[in-house]
Amino acid sequence: MQRLKVAVITPGSFVIPSPRSSSVERVIAHMVPLASHKLQAQIYGIKGAETPDHGDVDGIPCMRYTRGAGYIREVIADLKRWLPAVIDVHNRPAFAYAIREALPDRKVVLTLHSTTFIREPHLKRKDMGRILLAMNRIIVNSAYLGATVAADSPDAVRERIVINKLGIHPGDFLPRWTPAAEALRSARLDDFGWSGRRIVLYTGRLVPGKGVHRLLKALRRVVHTCPDVLLLIAGSAYYGHDRLTPYTAALYRQIRKLRLGRHVHFLGYVPHPALASLYQLADVTAVPSIEAEAFGLVNLEAMAAGVPVVASRIGGIPEVIQHGKTGWLVYPSRGEQEMADAIIRLLQQPGLRQQMGEAGLDEVRRQFLWQHSAQRWAQIITDCATE
Template sequence: MQRPKVAVVTPGSFVIPSPRSSSVERVIACMVPLASHVLQAQIYGIKGTETPDHGDVDGVPCMRYTRGAGYIPEVIADLKRWSPAVVDVHNRPTAAHAIREALPDSRVVLTLHSTTFIREPHLKREDIGRLLLPLDRIVVNSAYLGVSVAANSPAVVRERIVVNNLGIHPGDFLPRWTPVGEAVRAARLDDFGWSGRRIVLYAGRLMPGKGVHRLLQALRRVVRACPDVLLLIAGSAYYGHDRLTPYTASLRRQMRKLRLEKHVQFLDYVPHPALASLYQLADVAVVPSVEDEAFGLVNLEAMAAEMPVVASRIGGIPEVVRHGETGWLVDPSPGEREMAAAIIGLLRQTGLRRRMGEAGLGEVRRRFLWQHSAQRWAQMMLDCATE
């Protein structure tokens, strides 16, 4: 049987593949090649200074175009020549709608990674139904995101929403609770001058919705109970560079006001491949979001490194973190007492950290591998192609 042609269109914001891209490009780069044995896939993205106009992503052909207003029109022109059975557009409803109108003989799927581009200022509520109605599938990464999309969509659109959870390559992370993992960790902590410190890690963008200010507030309480604690903040406001913003500046002011300078290390932007070594150093990962996270891939990354997670009970995070088993889910509380108590409890109990870390890695292997995501995605594309 001939493999159906499937075009995967990236948002056009970052080069693919790249260690400095957003999670959207990372999902595509990790998942699509694993389905190439059943699909004839091509990826469409933007040009970079060090990438050829035509290349590949792990063996999958990748066509690249100039970033900007002409990106989608150029993609459409090439899609018409290639005539794919299915076009999967990632995270851009307006682009999916334009492709739907330009390629009436192809099935068009929209894969959403968050609610960002189906709400203002990117999209007015009254336009959601109009843009989504002609599409053949809307793929979301969590049940929470599916409910969010359905809430503002006609009934016929709701019937086309399907969930495909994200995944991880466990081999990218060295499990903490092994003799090798412990030895490497001890050596690296010594190299950084952090031996004897209990490490808490935040990895992600520095923007108000991610809630790092909550974590700093909680840290003041953690320091009283665990004076040797060190918080590593790995991230910046933007992907790929460390430009200061009012929020990132406010975090540094908050740190000084709370007299936490000896307990906080800002690492700025860390390319994704280097994050694995940071997870290896930490005792606890914290995901303190205050705005709804559709999924929260960082939770899986921590779990793959056998690290317990303290995360906000918000959005799709409870679909990933099992409360009391792979980590703790916390609500906002005065002075962030609940978050602080969860962190303190884990830092004080090595056995609990190990049990939760091992449970987290087991959960990843059972439910959250990229192979799982790729199998579901391939079946969705095959179903669309044969309808």
């Protein structure tokens, strides 16, 4: 039987595949190939120096065009030639609407990864309902994101919202809790000069909404109880670049003011494949967000590595972390006492860390694999095509 033709449109910001892309491109690169037995997919992205104009992403054809204002026009021209039954546009409502206008007889799906591009300055509130009403489906990665979209939308939009939670490939991560993994971890810590240190890991962008300044406040309290603690900060303000920003400069000043110099180490931007080995070093992963995360893929990455998470009870994070089982969910507070207490408790109890870490890995295997995401996505696309 002929497979249904589906086009997957990336935002046009990063090359796909690339270790220096955003999470949007990673989701597409991991998920879409796993649905190839059901769907005839074709991916659209931008050109890059390291990639051919037309290549593939793990066996899925990938058409690449010049980044910039002309990107979506070139994509539309190719869509008119290929004529897929369904067009899935990721995280760019304006692109999805332009495609709907250009190909009115095709089914158009908008996959949202966050609220960023349905908010000003990217999308005016008065235009949101009109654009979302033009979509046949709106895929979101959490119930929180679905509720946020629905709250500002007409009833007809709410009926088209479907949830497809993200996934992980556990084979990319080496869980800590085996003798071999612990021996490797010990050797790597020794190589870095961090033997005897208890490691808290933060991975993500260095922007105010991610709350690293919160984590530093909590760390000051942690140090009093666990003087051997070391916070590793892997990330930068921009994907792929370590340029200093006012916020990162403020973090450095905060560290000096709190006298945390020997307890914090900045690793700068770390390409995604290299992050897996960092999780193996961690005793705890911290996710101190103060702005609502739609999902928070870093939580799954830590769980896949068998590392317990201390995360903000905000946005879609509680849909991933089971409080008291796979990690601790904390509220923002003055001085970050609750976050500090959760980190201290885990650092002081190796048995609890292992218990939570293993529970997190079990949860990933149970419901957060890319295979699960791909199966749901294929069904959503098929249902959309046949409605």
